[in-house]
Amino acid sequence: MKTYWYKIRQVVRTGGPPSETPRLPPAPATYLAQIHPEVQASLSLRQRAEVERVIALAMPKPAPKLVDLRFTIDLLVSRYFIVLMVGKDRRRTRRDVPVSRLTKFGNWVMAVALLLGFNLALSTSVVMLVYLIKSALGINLLPGHFRGFGN
Amino acid sequence: MALPLAILILGMAGWGWWLAALSVPPAGIVIAGLLVVYGLGVGWGSVVPASAVISVAIALLVAFDIFPAFWPANIHYKYWAYTVLVLWGGSVAAVCLLAKIGQTLRQRPGVYRWGVQLVLATGLLLALQTGASLYQNHWPGWVPWEHL
Incomplete structure (x- = not known):
């Protein structure tokens, strides 16, 4: 459980899981993977796809800069x-x-x-x-x- | 890393030679030494402040028309302008190289990093001192030292 909360804090702080590699823009799946394993298991494929779609909608999309x-x-x-x-x-x-x-x-x-x-x-x-x-x-x-x- | 380091050592010796040639006061030499330690310790974060210090030094050189003692008085000013441009570009390049090496070291484990930083800083400061000594010992030979 402790590890689980540590991972959550890392995602909130860095936008991704703890890693040594340079930070990449987080994908919806990154956030979805943070759902508690029990809850994840209870989701059907359709529910999972829908949650992923809504997360993608909520995520900011950086526009190209001059x-x-x-x-x-x-x-x-x-x-x-x-x-x-x-x-x-x-x-x-x-x-x-x-x-x-x-x-x-x-x-x-x-x-x-x-x-x-x-x-x-x-x-x-x-x-x-x-x-x-x-x-x-x-x-x-x-x-x-x-x-x-x-x- | 060997080639950038070799270039950097030569650059530091060049800095020392020119600092001695321009009769820079001890405070200026201390600032040059601190820039070396700062660049090695901080990495890329040192480039902007260190370049600003270099640019201020070049601005003082131009504004107060400071020449080295061996510079002939009857030579066209354009040759001095070339020299100052080369000195400016070379110094900014040295600062970037120093920052690059410093940044590489920052990614290494603590004890190893501290050790290498200490050895490198000492080596580069020695190169600076060697450059100044070379000028004081009248090197290179083609400079008409006897007429100064």
Whole structure:
């Protein structure tokens, strides 16, 4: 019984049975296999097929994304993941996630700060790369070479 | 794993040589050493922060027009721009290689992982030190050291 509940917790946590292999999207059969063996045995083939069909209906179907960028940043004290997704919005109903005003404000502040930070870092790198490529090609846009700040 | 490791050791020696050539203060050398340990310990999660540190270092090099002592004053700036581009690309590649090896080690059992990480980190830091020593001992010979 203990093993049975452990398996249930694993499925809830990871969406699949405990395994060393990389996580795959769970199939309806994965959830069906978690039904108690006694109950499973009592199901007829038709009932089983019907339950499987309803589970398949309830499972989210990920839409193809135009951009699907995921990476992790490990800052030793904590590990963060960053996900950037762009895709067609097929949602018909409004997303209804109740959040307090303070949480909403905090989310906005953090999102703007992160976006500004990434923008600044990326822009600086792009400008520097373009400047170096321009210089490597021997193009001098301004008379007199820029010898750096303080020179 | 032998080839990436050999490339990484050469890369670390290169880092050491250039850090010495650019007369980087001790804090910069400590940061380079910490990057090595961080990349080995953390794996792929280190790529973004470590690349940011590399880019900041390159930005400082460009913004303050820092040249190594042996760089001739009368040579066209484009050659320095090539060199900086190669240094930037090479350093980011080294960071990715370090992260790849670190990630491979993270999947190994605890005691084995710690042992290999310790040996590798020591070896790479020694390679860094060797690179700096080579510069201080006037290597390679084609650099006109006597005119510096």
